[in-house]
Amino acid sequence: MRYLPLNPADRQSMLKTIGADQIDDLFNDVPSDVLNSDFDLPDHQSEQAVERTMSAMAAKNQAAGAGPFFIGCGAYKHHIPATVDHIIQRSEFLTAYTPYQPEIAQGTLQYLFEFQTQVAALTGMEVANASMYDGSTGCAEAALMARRVTKRRKLVLSGGLHPHYAAVTRTNLELHDDQVVMAPLDESASEDIAAMIDDETSCVIVQTPDVFGNVRDLSPIAEAAHAKGALLIAVVTEIISLGAIKSPGEMGADIVVGEGQSIGNPLGFGGPYVGLFATRQKYIRQMPGRLCGETVDAVGQRGFVLTLSTREQHIRRDKATSNICTNSGLCTLAFTAHMTLLGEAGLRKLARLNHEAVCKTADALEKIDGVEIINKSYFNEFTLRLPKNANDVVNALAKEGVLAGVPGGRLWPDDPAAENLLIVAATECVTDEDIETFATKLRQAV
Amino acid sequence: MTMNSTGRPTRSDNAAATDAPTFTGNKALQIEEALIFEIGDFAGTGVDLAEPEAREDRLGGLNRNSDIGLPGLSEPETMRHFVRLSQKNYAIDMGPFPLGSCTMKHNPRLNEKVARLPGFADLHPLAPNDAVQGALEVIDTLAFWLKELTGMPAVAMSPKAGAHGELCGMMAIKAAIEARGEGDQRTRVLAPESAHGTNPATAVQCGFKVDGIPADKTGRVDLEALKAKLGDDVAGIMVTNPNTCGLFERDIRAIADAVHEAGGYFYCDGANFNAIAGKVRPGDLGVDAMHINLHKTFSTPHGGGGPGSGPTVLSEALAAFAPIPYVVSEEGKFHLVETRRAAKAEGDGAESFGRLTAFHGQMGMFTRALAYMLSHGKDGIRQAAEDAVLNANYVQARLKQEMTVAFDGYCMHEALFDDRFLKNTGVETIDFAKAMIDEGYHPMTMYFPLVVHGAMLIEPTESESKRELDQFCEALLSLSKRAKSGEIEFFQAAPVHAPRRRLDETVAARKPILRWTPENPAEAAE
Numbered sequence: 001m002r003y004l005p006l007n008p009a010d011r012q013s014m015l016k017t018i019g020a021d022q023i024d025d026l027f028n029d030v031p032s033d034v035l036n037s038d039f040d041l042p043d044h045q046s047e048q049a050v051e052r053t054m055s056a057m058a059a060k061n062q063a064a065g066a067g068p069f070f071i072g073c074g075a076y077k078h079h080i081p082a083t084v085d086h087i088i089q090r091s092e093f094l095t096a097y098t099p100y101q102p103e104i105a106q107g108t109l110q111y112l113f114e115f116q117t118q119v120a121a122l123t124g125m126e127v128a129n130a131s132m133y134d135g136s137t138g139c140a141e142a143a144l145m146a147r148r149v150t151k152r153r154k155l156v157l158s159g160g161l162h163p164h165y166a167a168v169t170r171t172n173l174e175l176h177d178d179q180v181v182m183a184p185l186d187e188s189a190s191e192d193i194a195a196m197i198d199d200e201t202s203c204v205i206v207q208t209p210d211v212f213g214n215v216r217d218l219s220p221i222a223e224a225a226h227a228k229g230a231l232l233i234a235v236v237t238e239i240i241s242l243g244a245i246k247s248p249g250e251m252g253a254d255i256v257v258g259e260g261q262s263i264g265n266p267l268g269f270g271g272p273y274v275g276l277f278a279t280r281q282k283y284i285r286q287m288p289g290r291l292c293g294e295t296v297d298a299v300g301q302r303g304f305v306l307t308l309s310t311r312e313q314h315i316r317r318d319k320a321t322s323n324i325c326t327n328s329g330l331c332t333l334a335f336t337a338h339m340t341l342l343g344e345a346g347l348r349k350l351a352r353l354n355h356e357a358v359c360k361t362a363d364a365l366e367k368i369d370g371v372e373i374i375n376k377s378y379f380n381e382f383t384l385r386l387p388k389n390a391n392d393v394v395n396a397l398a399k400e401g402v403l404a405g406v407p408g409g410r411l412w413p414d415d416p417a418a419e420n421l422l423i424v425a426a427t428e429c430v431t432d433e434d435i436e437t438f439a440t441k442l443r444q445a446v
Numbered sequence: 447m448t449m450n451s452t453g454r455p456t457r458s459d460n461a462a463a464t465d466a467p468t469f470t471g472n473k474a475l476q477i478e479e480a481l482i483f484e485i486g487d488f489a490g491t492g493v494d495l496a497e498p499e500a501r502e503d504r505l506g507g508l509n510r511n512s513d514i515g516l517p518g519l520s521e522p523e524t525m526r527h528f529v530r531l532s533q534k535n536y537a538i539d540m541g542p543f544p545l546g547s548c549t550m551k552h553n554p555r556l557n558e559k560v561a562r563l564p565g566f567a568d569l570h571p572l573a574p575n576d577a578v579q580g581a582l583e584v585i586d587t588l589a590f591w592l593k594e595l596t597g598m599p600a601v602a603m604s605p606k607a608g609a610h611g612e613l614c615g616m617m618a619i620k621a622a623i624e625a626r627g628e629g630d631q632r633t634r635v636l637a638p639e640s641a642h643g644t645n646p647a648t649a650v651q652c653g654f655k656v657d658g659i660p661a662d663k664t665g666r667v668d669l670e671a672l673k674a675k676l677g678d679d680v681a682g683i684m685v686t687n688p689n690t691c692g693l694f695e696r697d698i699r700a701i702a703d704a705v706h707e708a709g710g711y712f713y714c715d716g717a718n719f720n721a722i723a724g725k726v727r728p729g730d731l732g733v734d735a736m737h738i739n740l741h742k743t744f745s746t747p748h749g750g751g752g753p754g755s756g757p758t759v760l761s762e763a764l765a766a767f768a769p770i771p772y773v774v775s776e777e778g779k780f781h782l783v784e785t786r787r788a789a790k791a792e793g794d795g796a797e798s799f800g801r802l803t804a805f806h807g808q809m810g811m812f813t814r815a816l817a818y819m820l821s822h823g824k825d826g827i828r829q830a831a832e833d834a835v836l837n838a839n840y841v842q843a844r845l846k847q848e849m850t851v852a853f854d855g856y857c858m859h860e861a862l863f864d865d866r867f868l869k870n871t872g873v874e875t876i877d878f879a880k881a882m883i884d885e886g887y888h889p890m891t892m893y894f895p896l897v898v899h900g901a902m903l904i905e906p907t908e909s910e911s912k913r914e915l916d917q918f919c920e921a922l923l924s925l926s927k928r929a930k931s932g933e934i935e936f937f938q939a940a941p942v943h944a945p946r947r948r949l950d951e952t953v954a955a956r957k958p959i960l961r962w963t964p965e966n967p968a969e970a971a972e
Contacts, residue, residue, distance in 0.1 A: 037727055217508060320647040
């Protein structure tokens, strides 16, 4: 077996040093009747054979790059510079552990410090942590944090929040019998969420751009939340939007959670992604997850360490702010490297290119009879109302090589109001030809 | 001064010469690197993008007009920045990384290659079912391997890491208890004092109270103490097996029986499954739920702290409460069950506890883990477990001449030492660990598990050759002798050859600086 360095002679001589006769002597605490069971599995295979098997499965999938592609809803196709993938494959990053020995992990720690700074700047917040698993789990953690900060047990979720984010949050909060108030589906961004906040409310969770693509003004919601002593949690699933849209921090959010996948990380069928988590300085001791901080070494040189660990499970155990341990280390590196390549100028330009692509797409689809665009505003995603079930349309178009978007029935299977909705995203990867093909096929399908 | 055969010095005895400062602060291959915020400016960029057309925007008047504060670097500057940073890291590709409980084994590059196939990497999680059949096949195949290796009937694939898998298992237990109508009654979870911190944290995150179980003299769960704590208010028990002392819980089946008899469930922390994979099926030991760290046992890389992946196997009693979404296969075609309503129809009317994450779990880790499993096969997985246990026992046998083993007898995949051998030397576990850094090794896990004083937990894994282990043991034996000879200053000064000397964690925590700010340009490293 090519991954195992010991040979039979080594094994014999090592057993002798140990003072055991055979390997199973070392397993003598295992009940003997269940040791060395048989398994219905094949034996080891060559690298070539494994590659063949895996490639055959990969070939059965319709990759985003294989044709016109317009799916978003929390995961977006963007170009990733070749440099990013090279950097994250360096042994020293790829095969390192969590930086618990900072003297020999300054590489990881410094990029985490840079990541935290980038995320804080992007979201308009004061501090950010070193990542969560993804945006949705970050959202649940934010709700738990708001519960700790306000000592209240009721949360209000906007009808524009990604339903999977809402479901993850509900799954976590209902464990504590908290009251989760979910506003009805709000595709046109017309809900009065402020009216739902009362003196019992720990937090209100609002996404912008929302799951339908509407750009939402958070300022009045922040004001209403603060007047009742509640926190505003802003969710951003398309982080590139923050190169064009006012940041949640500028609009008064108390916690911002985001999905960072769009920067540096591939679609990858949903994971691994990188959860962004930012808040105000006054709440740092209530934050979940790892934090990297600046310090000095024994001779006064600047260095970085994991800090405020007294919030974390390995120190605080049952009193920890979260049980999270392993986070999205390498995905934060991809984010940081890509963001370093973009810089502010590149990010703003990339955001404009996304907006341009979506505007062109909207203009082309709006001309189709019976197809209506719901949004008044959008960044790189909008929602269509079709004259028929969107799920059927999406399947029909997929057969013709066009991945058209996410049908409402996929996200809200129990809500008939969503059946004819189609959520369409367009990024810098979409070409004019893609848009033309999409429009032609959609016209035929409806 | 030591000389080689041609009379040239091989080592300077003049300490001052080796410590001589340079004008730049660099030390040959070790090059100091500032933060990107100190190098780049807001106009710089390392990408060439098309020029957007001038058009009226549709952003609803919410344009971002203020500065964001993100510097950009050109491509060569970016590459150099991150390569310089990388050279300040230790990694498994450089040498032994014997962190107990963390399982730092070789990361095959085949796994990286297959994960990057466009059919996997460039695939959207919400693409239509027919467009993702190969991805669902990967999930289904990996699930089959995990169920077969654990002897369990079901597995939840979506947990994003080990601690998330714990959450998954404990949520399933909570749902099962509530389905029995005992939700208000069974609120206590038992966990050994030697448990990973994630165990108590997870139990509390699920709304349970935690009650500790002491260890017996052999480093294992004290069965009688456990039995005394059982009652009709106990939801379950969380036990790591092999445990955090590197020992197999001899009484594991008696523990499971006792918990079941009391009406509770048995959560097994599978962080150490690598010691027994291919040897023993946890399902044969009475386990109800167990997460598997794909980034430990099945070698998807740790990546400097993640991403992980924590699929959680479930017993018959818990399977119906599994989280959505999950994959089912029907006549060679795969489907996703994505709603609680659909899951209820699948699960004999029992209710899924809900959703753990936006999508389907860590697909990028699934492809890597499956490539690893196919490469090993059942014979290789068993051999890997045996070699891991052999290597740990070899290290224990060689080091016990100078160091003190915490518990007698053979260990499993990791060897646990305490600090008795450092008694009266003035040297502490942390000093010993930092001295290892200068010798070219990543230290072992320190001060964990908490039940052993000054713990040093060494997990060599199956990836180390005998030659590498011999060198490692020689180094540790030499350090032990040095500690006993009274060279406290040597240890307290360590490390001296790393990119940084010992870092002050107290200063970091007292006045936290968690980001770079223009007003507080952190003093450049001089």
